[in-house]
Amino acid sequence: MLSNVVASQIQSHKRFGGVVPEIASRHHTENITLIMEQAMAEAEVTFSDLDGLAVTEGPGLVGALLIGVNAAKAAAFAHQLPLYPVHHIAGHIQAARLEREWKYPALALVVSGGHTELVLLHGEGEYEVIGRTRDDAAGEAYDKVARTLGLPYPGGPQVDKLAEEGTEDIALPIAWLEEDSYDFSFSGLKSAVMNTLHNAKQRGEQIEPANVAASFQASVIEVLVEKTKRAAENYQVRQVVLAGGVAANQGLRRAMEKAFTASDVELTIPPFTYCTDNAAMIGAAGHVQWLKGNTAGWELNGVPGLALY
């Protein structure tokens, strides 16, 4: 990896308590060429050194995707370079290849603000989604619980931090769903947290926020780790990868490490900077597209609800 430049908009969106799509698109339009320039300067490359451009085709916010796609098309066209379309989740998963080589079959647990998925990798860039959330993404539940606890945006890391100081003394439900299912559901858990806080308030009782955070976090982690472990055994995988923004969660990292230390399965957790949204991971997935010769035409468009490829 020669360079990995990220222009975070968190500071700007903080005041709204969440990402505002129109604001995100405006910032992207202003920053896109500056960030491309910085990435190329840090890598000490010029356009004549490049063999292609990789860009996120989807899924995501359509207005934001459009900026990346059109910028990539413009630069690729200007320099007559091939264009490699990348699925955002494939990017999160392929961040692992920046750490070490894949051992197939492999399993990836992708957890972020918008996604909670178990993905089986049969070979190079061959994905099969075996489980996904049926309602909220894990990261989404984290953000909502954080807001209920009055923690600042973005809430995920705040809940993780607070959980360290608390004890898991509140009984919260875990949605295991059907016995053989690898799907997830977090809306019941989220509601249970809100109800617990609401009822305590009605009764005039004090609940330690750290204990709420710890109990919530324990429930999320338990179901994530258990289903990953079961899938890893059933599919006889050789490697497990933890990916996505929530992979930065300390509690989840520890639980995954504990679950797989005694097994033959190799656990890979990319470093923090490759877990949260970044372009290095898109480059890594773009490399796979290059290996497979999967280029896009000039009609490439942003696709908000794109299926994994």
Added chain:
Amino acid sequence: MKILAIDTSTHVMGIALSQGDKLLAEYTTNFKKNHSLRLMPAIHQIMEEVGVSPAELDAVAVAKGPGSYTGVRIGVTTAKTMAWSLGIPVYGISSLQLQARNGKHFPGWICPFSDARRGQIYTGLYRFRDSLLREEEKDRIVLLEDWLSVLKEKNEPVLFLSQDWKKHELGIKGVLKEQAVFADFPDMQPRPGELLVLAGQMPAQEAHTLAPEYTQMAEAEKKWYAAKEGRAHE
């Protein structure tokens, strides 16, 4: 001097290419279909047909709004990224000024506008003086009703240029009577070739500095500032 011009600020998608004062190509469509999908294939086709490679370009001109937020961003992002990556400058031109160019033989005021919903329009007031198009009243978002009283006081004919003219024709004629003039239908939509004329009359800018002209804050920002002001008054 070869310049590529792009306009995607409304449903019209326009691309033009010039060499000196010769218009090599001009392509326009006017229907509701995705600019993001169609813009680059169209640029590719036009440049290939006239045999100009991207590396030969000396500048890129683009309509920077006001108009459809998404449309403007597609044009601006494409233009600034092409320009930056080729190390050439960019001309960011008002989408209203571009529209106003279609009134080039009209002796009075020229009012380009587009509908901005809730009784509002994006507009400005232009006039040709010594064959140069001058902005006489700055581009803005304004209630049509308020704008018409501004125009009424001008006491001279006003040429309206807009793809949304039918929607507001009666309202405009009701206030301005004979003062209101409406253009022929082909002039109601912007022509990308006019961007090349305007580019020749203004300084270019560095690609990084080009941003869309929205003329208004995003809805979330407006609410945020309003809430902040409310708190300050408490």
